[in-house]
Amino acid sequence: MQNVICALQGAVLFVGKLPDLAFHSTVTPAAIAGLDTDIKKRIKGSSQWMTARCFVFDGTLNHETVLNGTVGILFADPGSEIGELLTKEAGPERLAKNPSWTGDLISTCWEILKTKPESYPAIFGKTFPFNRLSPTKNILDDNRLIYVLRQLIDNPEETVNVEKLSDAIGMSSSWLQHEFKNAVGLPLRAFRKWFRIKTAVIFLQQGATMADSAIAAGFYDQAHFTNVFREIFGISPSLVFSKGEPIHWYVQNEQIEKMLISLEK
Template identity: 65%
Template sequence: MFIGKLPYFAFHSTVTSAAVVGLDTEIKKRVKGNKEWMSSRCFVFDGTLNHETFLNGSVGILFADPESEIGEILKKEAGPTGLSPNPIWTPELIATCYEIQTANPEKYSEILNRSFPFNRLEPAQKIEDNEHIIYVLRKLIKNPKESLKIEELALEIGMPASWLQHEFKNALGFPLSTFHKWFQIKNAVIAIKEGRSFTDAALNAGFYDQTEFTNEFRDIFGIPPSVVFQKGESIRWYIQHEEIEKILNAQ
């Protein structure tokens, strides 16, 4: 969850489902290949959608981890086109963002757990019965610094690399390499918000250097991390423990 002021998101694909809401005014969004801009107070979109966004004023952005319950709710709301404006819960999301803006950080979890979509989670597509995928996910999430070696992972679970990639994408909806990059970026963002430098955060998350982290961040979010995490900016943020991490920690 991100609440703050951002200017513009260039064309990007966020990997997983998300919702963005304008707290002061409407948001403009354009899907790649379309000339016309769409205007709405709130948009829900699928992570595979390549789009750009023009923002004016404060916004609230809810990103969902891959394969999470929240992600499934947002993906369904985005619909067959991968983009849906003004869902019926827009006022509820706006109210939640305003409440977080004036609350102490220790209250964020309580506020979100009684707000959309945390207060209406439904069972998402489960992966706990797939031992191969669980093993790979645990390796990726718990060892973010390690470079991705698909051939070695495939050997460890006794299946061809091509089959592992096929089974992973079939289970989660996107390539193994994309999932790995998402959690590397998430780890770097957490480190930055804890006060570590961009370079230190990037290296500890498994990136080669700060430049690689910046490029990957821009590809996913359409904006460099330096703009999001400017010193002195009043940005509210919160990371919820999501379904996929609950599954892994229970194993």
């Protein structure tokens, strides 16, 4: 089965198979659903296992998960609309079972696995919580944002200097960060992380080692790549990118995807 990773406005959706997850925290709010069977979860410090088709939890919760079959995991971006929704759903206990939209999340994940990428926009456009998000700005309407995006793509190894980028386009750093997030759906630094991770995955799929892929994508070394990946997903990349496992990437903002394709050639 092909694993799918979708970079969405305000979230990341992983659909596929993973091994059981040892105690960890995801840093950001998340939801995990078993597509064909229940999931078992245990909070650190407790001997009691909980069983549910779907769990919602905030990023501070340290927990262990037993997975059986195919799963869908929705990771929210910090401060995003989806993040606020998941945090509220998790409640004061920081963990909740089977939210009202469990069925929607499961059906969305199955559709993603069974259809081609060109059908994804229609799928996300009709399902909760993706259909509740504010629309993104048209990035191609602003040459200044295109310039910033090109800088991030052409120089993945460089540290993001927001002040330098904002000076280059003649705008304040606060304006740049606000407009970039409105257009892309991700904060500027978060997008840079995503692009570098995607680049590393491309090299991995071409047969490169984890270390060589990390360097080629602009990370300092393999450990840096692993740490950034864990920061976003809460799990090690070695758990996702098992040898021989195909990975399909999808970026929700189609205009950005077209730019990435043209710039990667």
